[in-house]
Amino acid sequence: MKEGTAALFELETSLPDARLKTQAERLVGFKARYDRIHQDLRLLIDKEGLENWSKKHYHNRLPLLDSLFDRYPLVVFHGDVGTGKTATAEAVTNALAGELGKGALLFKLSTRVRGSGNVGEMSSLINQAFDIVGEEAGKAKLSFLIIDEADSLAANRSGSQSHHEDKVAVNTLIQKIDDVRRFNGRVLVILCTNRYEALDPAILRRAAYVEEFRRPDDGERREILNLDCEGLGLTASAIEELVQLTGTHGPHKLGYTFSDIRTRLLPEALVHAYPTRKINHTDLIDAISRVAPSPTIFTTEDRV
Ligand SMILES: Nc1ncnc2c1ncn2[C@@H]1O[C@H](COP(=O)(O)OP(=O)(O)OP(=O)(O)O)[C@@H](O)[C@H]1O
Ligand SMILES: [Mg+2]
Numbered sequence: 001m002k003e004g005t006a007a008l009f010e011l012e013t014s015l016p017d018a019r020l021k022t023q024a025e026r027l028v029g030f031k032a033r034y035d036r037i038h039q040d041l042r043l044l045i046d047k048e049g050l051e052n053w054s055k056k057h058y059h060n061r062l063p064l065l066d067s068l069f070d071r072y073p074l075v076v077f078h079g080d081v082g083t084g085k086t087a088t089a090e091a092v093t094n095a096l097a098g099e100l101g102k103g104a105l106l107f108k109l110s111t112r113v114r115g116s117g118n119v120g121e122m123s124s125l126i127n128q129a130f131d132i133v134g135e136e137a138g139k140a141k142l143s144f145l146i147i148d149e150a151d152s153l154a155a156n157r158s159g160s161q162s163h164h165e166d167k168v169a170v171n172t173l174i175q176k177i178d179d180v181r182r183f184n185g186r187v188l189v190i191l192c193t194n195r196y197e198a199l200d201p202a203i204l205r206r207a208a209y210v211e212e213f214r215r216p217d218d219g220e221r222r223e224i225l226n227l228d229c230e231g232l233g234l235t236a237s238a239i240e241e242l243v244q245l246t247g248t249h250g251p252h253k254l255g256y257t258f259s260d261i262r263t264r265l266l267p268e269a270l271v272h273a274y275p276t277r278k279i280n281h282t283d284l285i286d287a288i289s290r291v292a293p294s295p296t297i298f299t300t301e302d303r304v
Contacts, residue, residue: 008128008129014103015094020106023087044209047185072177072206073183073187075188077190078212080257085193085213104142107129107143113126122165130179149193155170156199156200174206222240225242233278254296268287
């Protein structure tokens with residue numbers, strides 16, 4: 001990590017990365033999602049591949065390619081809390097780098113770029129971050145930039161809670177997103193948010209691809225429970241009961257998120273068994289009564 005960039009990026013890593021590969025393998029539904037979206041994302045960053053395709057099949061460079069690269073290399077991942085947006089964004093960049101067979105860098109913007117409230121600080125930090133990402137892309141590499149919790153940086157400028165500083169930052173962000181087009185497919189920006197409606201319309205208009213994330217359905221909860229409870233010795237019918245109890249027909253009348261199951265429910269069951277005995281079915285059922293699913297994020301529109 002370069003000096004001074006720690007304040008800008010919470011993650012800065014070269015791809016392909018073994019940790020991110022393992023992360024993808026433990027994400028339920030990742031492969032299916034990647035299979036569905038990778039071509040759309042690839043068209044945003046694979047300039048060389050498209051040029052070769054055009055030459056091979058049409059024996060010249062099609063004007064269509066210019067139109068493709070007129071688009072903004074901006075992708076939005078949105079949806080409920082704990083549904084895997086951040087983890088998927090990281091895993092997707094890793095898989096794309098692998099698919100293109102190119103070395104790439106992944107930067108994840110830190111929420112610290114909001115700064116400490118000094119005038120112009122947020123804009124200046126955003127500028128610095130994009131400069132670094134662009135510099136790396138300029139070295140003929142591919143750079144991915146993940147802007148997590150994007151609603152905190154890219155909130156609608158017309159909102160009543162939007163302060164002058166926030167508006168300036170959104171303007172800067174828009175300008176920077178316009179700017180990355182000049183890298184001709186060497187930079188891809190992924191915004192993650194659980195408050196899609198809160199994003200500024202000018203940012204949303206620029207998104208070339210938007211992907212929604214939802215709480216897991218019965219099949220996906222079955223899959224994560226089977227994956228994470230492997231070796232515990234639970235019967236198929238015990239798993240099935242957990243699938244039902246963690247869904248909308250369960251005691252909380254709200255489905256558990258992936259994160260609720262993996263990072264809250266299962267540790268809660270373990271707490272009662274560890275270190276003296278094995279986890280049993282009752283530990284899991286009891287954990288469900290003690291751990292409620294995360295509340296859904298309500299948007300401003302929902303409240304009125
Ligand atoms: N598809 C999935 N399969 C298995 N586990 C998942 C999945 N999605 C999320 N998780 C678990 O939930 C944790 C949180 O996921 P992540 O941070 O990606 O969610 P998010 O959608 O970004 O949430 P937030 O809106 O709160 O930022 C992951 O570290 C992982 O343990
Ligand atoms: Mg997240």
